[in-house]
Each structure stands twice: as C-alpha cells, then as structure tokens.
Amino acid sequence: MAKSATIALTNIWKDRYILQRTTKQLLQVLVFSIATYGAEFWILRKGDKRKIAALELWCHHWLFRVSWVNKRTSKWVLEKIGPCRRLLDNNNDNKCRFLGHVAKTYDLKKDVLFGTTHGKSGRGRPKTRMLDNMKDIVDIRMTELLRMAQNRS
Known part of the structure; x- marks a missing residue:
C-alpha cells in the first residue's frame, strides 16, 4: 500500500x-x-x-x-x-511507549500482551510474542522494564 x-x-x-x-x-x-x-x-x-x-x-x-x-x-x-530517523527505529520507540502505557494498567490488555493467560499451551513451537520482540529492542530484563514503566506514573 x-x-x-x-x-x-x-x-x-x-x-x-x-x-x-x-x-x-x-x-x-x-x-x-x-x-x-x-x-x-x-x-x-x-x-x-x-x-x-x-x-x-x-x-x-x-x-x-x-x-x-x-x-x-x-x-x-x-x-x-x-x-x-530510520523507520525501524521509529517503530521501536513507538513500541516501547505503548508497552509502558499498557504496563501501567491492570486489565485484560496487559494479560494478553504479556501472555499470562491460563490453561495448557498448544503443541509445537511457541509463537513469537510481543515481549520477545521487546527483548530484542531493549537490553534490560523484562521485569526491570515493567517496574520502570510502573514507577514512571
């Protein structure tokens, strides 16, 4: 397009x-x-x-x-x-901002984004999640990143 x-x-x-x-x-x-x-x-x-x-x-x-x-x-x-600014760099910054926004809330969006749904996981290789992408973008552990996002408010 x-x-x-x-x-x-x-x-x-x-x-x-x-x-x-x-x-x-x-x-x-x-x-x-x-x-x-x-x-x-x-x-x-x-x-x-x-x-x-x-x-x-x-x-x-x-x-x-x-x-x-x-x-x-x-x-x-x-x-x-x-x-x-390169297109991918701009995309990564927007992703980090969105993750920080969602990490401050306590609702279904957060559960879906972080993959904390209950039940058995499906067979085969696990799908790439949003957090796997974020690990590639930022060199910080995800628990530290979430703590930083929640303390920012």
Whole structure:
C-alpha cells in the first residue's frame, strides 16, 4: 500500500520547485505513516524487518530517481539522505511507549500482551510474542522494564 502511495505521488517527487528537504518530510508524512500504521502492535520477525528496510530504501531510491542502471549502492542513498530517523527505529520507540502505557494498567490488555493467560499451551513451537520482540529492542530484563514503566506514573 505504501509503494502505491509513493507511485501515486510521482508529480510531487518530480517537481523541481519543491526542495529536497520538503520532499523528505512529505515522504515521512504521506508514505511512511501509511507503511507503519498500527506498527506498535506488530510482532516483527527478521524477514519483516528486512522488508521494512527494503521499503524505506526503495522509497528513497524513488525519491532521488536513482535507477539500477546508475549502479548506485544503498550506502550512497543513505549518505545522500543524511542523518534522519530510520523507520525501524521509529517503530521501536513507538513500541516501547505503548508497552509502558499498557504496563501501567491492570486489565485484560496487559494479560494478553504479556501472555499470562491460563490453561495448557498448544503443541509445537511457541509463537513469537510481543515481549520477545521487546527483548530484542531493549537490553534490560523484562521485569526491570515493567517496574520502570510502573514507577514512571
């Protein structure tokens, strides 16, 4: 959906009178907001992270009108972008904020998020949970992270 939004905005990207800084901000607002809608609830695996990074690079290639014929590397495109927030970093920050918000409450959302439901677990390999993603993002033990979130209020 984000790729189609990028292609639909071709007139904006090709306009020579719009500054490059403005087009980067438009890309952030108009395309990346579509790509990451509701992303704080996503459980990202390695393949998903690669796809998000590929989408981000594809959009910037499209923005700078870099064809594969030009033989420009992704490193060149990232240098041309300059220092900016990456899509995955932004997603991780939103996830941490959401986890802190839910950790302060005492209701069903917290039980579902932390996987503390009662009963037997199903057969086979356990599914990746939200907390498994959070362990990859933050290097703190989950009990310490939850204590920090509850003490923040």
